[in-house]
Amino acid sequence: MFRDLVKANRSYRGYDGSYQIDREKLLSYVDLTRYAASSLNIQPLKYHIACEKEEVAKILPLTKFAARLAHLHLPHEGMNPTAFIVICQDKNLAPNIASFQRDVGIVAQTILLAATEDGLGGCMIGSFSLAELKKTLNLPENLEPVLVVALGRPAEKIVLTDMKEDGEIGYYRDENDVHYVPKRALKDILC
Structure with a gap:
């Protein structure tokens, strides 16, 4: 039931580090975003998928989980997400980042609901090192990361x-x- 799916979609900060999400599953989540609403139908969002252990390990320290629990180091050791989808805005299509924040929320929720339906979980992360992330992912100048979605099998x-x-x-x-x-x-x- 949809209500149960929405209630099960939580912001997880602890994952089963032994469970790998394959690229095809992540691509299927991104593919769903093509059907989501977009302001003026401009569709300026692009996605970087990271599921290789080395790349995930490079992205993780550039993110901050659970700002309200700053005294804890989350995720705990060995409970890191095993994939990320970095949502970027193509400034060639829409230079004003603020104008498309609704779109970002819609696609992030779409990705997380699909993951929840598959027994996975995630967390929207708005606190990340923008310049370092862009450099780490080797993104072109026109692609601006606007949200990082951590994904994995929940372990909390x-x-x-x-x-x-x-x-x-x-x-x-x-x-x-x-x-x-x-x-x-x-x-x-x-x-």
């Missing part, structure tokens, strides 16, 4: 909870490393 437990009485919505981990994500109630998001 994430629990959705109701927002606390004090209104705190920050995610947190307990002593067993279970990740809790408070959510606002439906009544709290209606205008």
Whole structure:
């Protein structure tokens, strides 16, 4: 059921490092993005797929996971994602990066829902070293990385909870490393 798929699509920060995602599966996720909505139908987004261990290892230190849990080093040792899809904007097609952020969210969610349906998981990462990533991937000047999507087989437990009485919505981990994500109630998001 679609509701279950949406609820299962979490921001994972721990993966089974022994599970490799093959390039064909990643290509199938990117192929789905061609059918997603795009502002003015310009379709300025391009994708760099990384699933080779060496390239994944070069990208990982250029990303930052779980800013709210800065005291933890996530992912934990041995629990790294095994693939990345780097979403880039082709500035030759659309020079204004800000104008297409909606498109970026739509395609990232499309990729993650497809991965979730396959029993995989991922995390949208907006905090990354732009210049270093562009250099590492040897991207041409016109391609600007705008979002990094980490992917792999999830190896952590994430629990959705109701927002606390004090209104705190920050995610947190307990002593067993279970990740809790408070959510606002439906009544709290209606205008």
